[in-house]
Amino acid sequence: MTSACFCLLLGHVALSAPAVQRAASEGGAGEAARLTPASAAVGDLESSGTKWGFHLLTILHDECVQSELALTAIQRDAIRNLGHEFLDALGPLVREHRQREVAATPDAKADYSDYQRRRAELVARFGARAGKLLTDVERKRLAEILFQLRGEEIFYYADVAEALELSEKQKSELGVVRAWLVCEARRLFSKFPPEQWQGQECQDRLSEVRGEAKRRALEVLSDRQRRQFQLFEGRPIAFSRRDLRLEITRRQLP
Numbered sequence: 001m002t003s004a005c006f007c008l009l010l011g012h013v014a015l016s017a018p019a020v021q022r023a024a025s026e027g028g029a030g031e032a033a034r035l036t037p038a039s040a041a042v043g044d045l046e047s048s049g050t051k052w053g054f055h056l057l058t059i060l061h062d063e064c065v066q067s068e069l070a071l072t073a074i075q076r077d078a079i080r081n082l083g084h085e086f087l088d089a090l091g092p093l094v095r096e097h098r099q100r101e102v103a104a105t106p107d108a109k110a111d112y113s114d115y116q117r118r119r120a121e122l123v124a125r126f127g128a129r130a131g132k133l134l135t136d137v138e139r140k141r142l143a144e145i146l147f148q149l150r151g152e153e154i155f156y157y158a159d160v161a162e163a164l165e166l167s168e169k170q171k172s173e174l175g176v177v178r179a180w181l182v183c184e185a186r187r188l189f190s191k192f193p194p195e196q197w198q199g200q201e202c203q204d205r206l207s208e209v210r211g212e213a214k215r216r217a218l219e220v221l222s223d224r225q226r227r228q229f230q231l232f233e234g235r236p237i238a239f240s241r242r243d244l245r246l247e248i249t250r251r252q253l254p
Contacts, residue, residue: 049127052150056127061248064239069138078133083248086126144234152214164225173220181213
């Protein structure tokens, strides 16, 4: 399997971990108090335009997500208009990037770091603006939705590991689960030609493998950590990442 395929499977994005307050008491009311600050930290959508690898403006354009959040017509219009504004801002940056690609030679490749930095700034700025179109209740629910959409991958994000207070032993055990997943995915993809990797049969079998990986990962957690994990997930959603159309608009960039 290609490295690109593994990146698609694991979907890891480097994100900064928010500080998580820790409570000392265990059980009963003490446990409830312990869960609250961690939930707030993991559910934070205020400081960045992305969350666990998802661009908030893009995810909020999806009909499944809008329906789950029960967004009003006014909110949907505002999100759509913000998407148009984002594309208007992105267009000149993309054109400049393409011009540099054309001008580049094999001996002097174009430096794309400035483009990547400026694009990341746009994603963060517009994603943060999109988050502000939601109520506090809707932002909390969106965090739960994104948490569920990440599936077994969510265990490997630093803020989640900190909120769950994973021990070094647990992190090591989760690493074993991740290695198992990669091995099983490699075995699965080897049975299909690359053009069928996104096909129904291959993706259905991959979903089964990922489901088993999540089950194994949950077994690594203590009972308290599993209850905390369930709080982060919230009410189950009836769709998966495969159902999402992660695009802002169908119109092509100029």
